[in-house]
Amino acid sequence: MFERVISFLRELPSAGNSAAGAADDPRIAAAALMYHVMDADGVRQDAEWERIKELLTELYGLTSEQLETLITAGQQAESEAVDLYAFTSVITRHLEEADRVRFIRVLWDVVYADGEIHELEDNMLCRVAELIGVDRRDRIAMRQEAARRAPQAHGASSDE
Numbered sequence: 001m002f003e004r005v006i007s008f009l010r011e012l013p014s015a016g017n018s019a020a021g022a023a024d025d026p027r028i029a030a031a032a033l034m035y036h037v038m039d040a041d042g043v044r045q046d047a048e049w050e051r052i053k054e055l056l057t058e059l060y061g062l063t064s065e066q067l068e069t070l071i072t073a074g075q076q077a078e079s080e081a082v083d084l085y086a087f088t089s090v091i092t093r094h095l096e097e098a099d100r101v102r103f104i105r106v107l108w109d110v111v112y113a114d115g116e117i118h119e120l121e122d123n124m125l126c127r128v129a130e131l132i133g134v135d136r137r138d139r140i141a142m143r144q145e146a147a148r149r150a151p152q153a154h155g156a157s158s159d160e
Helices: 004-011 021-024 026-041 048-061 065-082 085-094 099-112 119-131 136-149
Strands: none
Touching: 021 085, 026 048, 026 085, 026 099, 026 119, 048 065, 048 099, 065 085, 085 099, 085 119, 099 119, 099 136, 119 136
16 A cells, blocks of 8 residues: 555656646746647647747756756646746736736747648637736737738637
């Protein structure tokens, strides 16, 4: 009996690799939100996936090994989470208002990576922005900035 308990405890994910671990690391929360936005339309495009890797590397100055660890932790946290609050509360706690606005721009970069705004991605961005305290005006400004960097993108935002 005791051996089964020890075995069970060893098989539990470590704090850095679970949704609960996201509470301790805003990088995991950010990665999980990126995946959530990418998957909002039900299609995972290679361009979106590659853009997430580029953004995480740029944002956090990661080596390829560190990037792989963060990707795994973010994906696992996202798959284990029951709602967005698990991640948005971490972002809100750890980032100043200006950084939260910039984070919304990063999420728009993920949306625009495949060249199309899907209404579900747009809706997801609205929800995340509201949960982290980014107002509509700033959310629209960040969308427009991301759109300028992706002129080939098409689709309309609900803010238009």
